[in-house]
Amino acid sequence: MLSAQVESLGEMRLVEKPIPVPNDDSLLIKVEACAICGSDVRIYRKGDARARYPIVIGHEIAGTVVQVGRKVTGFRAGDRVCAAPGHGCGECRYCRTGHSNVCIHPCPSIGYASDGGFAEYMVPPPNVVKLGFVNHIPPGVSSDHASMSELLACCLNAQENTPVREGDVVLIMGAGPAGCMMIELSQRKGAKKVLLTQRSRHRLEVAERFSPDRIIASAEEDLLYAVMDETEGVGADVIFVCAPSKDAQEQAFGLLAPRGRLNFFGGLPKDNCYITTNANMIHYKEFLVGGASSSLARQNREALELISTGQVHADRYITHTFPLQQITTAFETVENRMAIKVVVHPGERT
Numbered sequence: 001m002l003s004a005q006v007e008s009l010g011e012m013r014l015v016e017k018p019i020p021v022p023n024d025d026s027l028l029i030k031v032e033a034c035a036i037c038g039s040d041v042r043i044y045r046k047g048d049a050r051a052r053y054p055i056v057i058g059h060e061i062a063g064t065v066v067q068v069g070r071k072v073t074g075f076r077a078g079d080r081v082c083a084a085p086g087h088g089c090g091e092c093r094y095c096r097t098g099h100s101n102v103c104i105h106p107c108p109s110i111g112y113a114s115d116g117g118f119a120e121y122m123v124p125p126p127n128v129v130k131l132g133f134v135n136h137i138p139p140g141v142s143s144d145h146a147s148m149s150e151l152l153a154c155c156l157n158a159q160e161n162t163p164v165r166e167g168d169v170v171l172i173m174g175a176g177p178a179g180c181m182m183i184e185l186s187q188r189k190g191a192k193k194v195l196l197t198q199r200s201r202h203r204l205e206v207a208e209r210f211s212p213d214r215i216i217a218s219a220e221e222d223l224l225y226a227v228m229d230e231t232e233g234v235g236a237d238v239i240f241v242c243a244p245s246k247d248a249q250e251q252a253f254g255l256l257a258p259r260g261r262l263n264f265f266g267g268l269p270k271d272n273c274y275i276t277t278n279a280n281m282i283h284y285k286e287f288l289v290g291g292a293s294s295s296l297a298r299q300n301r302e303a304l305e306l307i308s309t310g311q312v313h314a315d316r317y318i319t320h321t322f323p324l325q326q327i328t329t330a331f332e333t334v335e336n337r338m339a340i341k342v343v344v345h346p347g348e349r350t
Contacts, residue, residue, distance in 0.1 A: 002346070003119030004327040006044050007054045014325060017056075020115070025126035027075055027134070028067040029083060031346045032143035034117030035060035035318075036334050037151065038176070038244065042269075043112070044331065049270060050087075050112040058117035058344070059085040059110045060150040062143040066121070072129060079136060080143070083117070083124045084150045084300045085110040086133035100131050101157070101294040118327060120346045132297030138308035144321065144343050145307055145314035150295070151341075152303035152312060155181040155265075158292035159189070160299070162263035164238050166190030171227060171236035171255060173197050174243030175207040175215075177317055177341045178265060182240045183210040184312050191238075195230055197223055198243070203337050209316050227255045235260060242266050250275050258285045265292050317341040323348040 001019045006012045022028045037060055043051045051057075065079040075081070087109035088100025095103050107127045108114040114125045124134055137146045155178055164170055170186040172179045175198035186194050196212040198204050199219040208215065216226045227236055235257035241248050244266040252262055267273075282289060295303075306312040319339045322330040324346040333339050 001120035002324055002349070003056045003115070004058075004324060005054050005056050009047055010045060012044055012328065012331075014327065017119070019121045020123040022067055022069045022123045023126065024070040025072060026069050026123050026129050027065050027072055029061070029063040029081060029122055029124070030066050031061055031063040031117045031120060031122055033062045033147040034058040034344050034346060035147040035151070036330060036342045036344065038266075040111065041331065041334060046269060048112065050106075050109060052113050055111070055113070056115035056117075056119050056122070057111045058119075059112075060147045061110070061117035061122065062137060062146040063117075063122075075134070080146075081134050081136055082146050082149050082300065082304065083110060083122070083128065084133040084135075084153065084295065084297075085112065085116075086128045086131050086297065087112075087294075088127060088131050090127055090131055095131070098296060098298075101296060118324060118344055118346065120324070133300060135297075135301050135304060138304055141304070141308050141314075144318055146304065147343055148314040148317055148341065149300055149303040149307060151177060152181055152306065153295035153299040154178070154292065155185055156299040156302055157295045158182070158240060158263050158265045159185050161290045161292050162238060162240070162261045162288070164189040164191055167192045168237040169193045169195065169231050169257075171195045171197065171239045172212075173239065173241045173248045173252060174245070174266060175200070175203045176242060179240070179242040180207050180210045180317065180340060181312070182242060182265075183207070183212050186238075187211075188311060193230060195227065195236065200337055206319070206340055223251070224254060231257065234258070237261065239263070240265050244268055246272060246275050250277055253277050253281050253287070256285070256287055259287070260285070261288045261290070263290050263292060318343055321345060325349060
């Protein structure tokens with residue numbers, strides 16, 4: 001099979017590899033669509049403590065089951081499925097209470113330490129199958145659209161940790177795919193206004209298709225003034241920082257209303273991950289500060305349902321598709337910020 005393998009930082013090449021063979025506790029999936037995530041770019045360009053090299057990256061996966069391990073139930077050859085990168089051990093207290101995303105004894109995760117979806121075939125680790133991170137695609141949902149479910153599940157996790165309530169003013173910092181999904185989810189929860197900010201005017205223009213109430217190009221206008229203008233001088237009730245930006249995380253505290261809720265959705269580079277803030281703001285204004293790491297199995301199922309029922313519009317996110325043989329061009333398209341979501345088709349040869 002053909003696969004795109006990251007050999008070392010900044011070096012990715014197409015290689016022919018044997019089709020993997022699933023053990024009794026896993027299954028073989030023919031990959032039809034795998035979307036590029038910001039984490040894939042990080043593993044490729046900057047490194048990630050969870051990744052090992054060489055590695056086939058890609059974890060937003062949709063495809064068809066080809067072979068089922070002897071001990072696996074609930075699947076058969078021909079089933080259309082999504083595979084998400086669960087890493088829970090299944091045994092620690094966090095896994096046992098349904099929070100395998102913060103497992104304290106993490107197992108290899110798809111696209112990090114176990115080969116992922118930028119290949120014609122892949123085998124999810126047994127723990128991923130056991131914990132419910134391989135899920136059936138609802139009828140009528142294309143593989144491209146289904147591949148949006150993994151990121152959507154992560155956004156659902158963020159909104160569960162940092163809830164949006166009816167009548168809230170929500171500020172989303174970062175107009176990438178996660179930021180756009182936060183717009184749809186916040187509107188669905190009944191937000192009174194959804195504000196979107198990004199330095200890049202072009203990225204904001206692309207994101208206008210999701211109908212935020214106001215877009216704020218922070219390189220061109222004063223973000224603090226704009227937010228206060230939209231909130232009668234109070235600040236946003238909820239802020240999702242979807243950009244992997246230290247400056248954005250620090251700035252968010254000054255944009256939050258009293259008793260506001262702040263979520264750090266975008267992780268920072270491991271070599272620049274400390275921020276400075278006035279802790280008295282958290283104390284006296286009773287801010288609630290949280291984060292969101294990956295997703296839970298049930299959130300992946302919910303994401304597929306939202307896409308299937310049209311409550312989230314998967315088609316609005318996909319701006320570019322590429323065959324696997326053009327993987328470097330696909331990554332360049334993500335990195336130059338010309339796209340929302342880029343989907344790679346491993347089975348499509350040029």
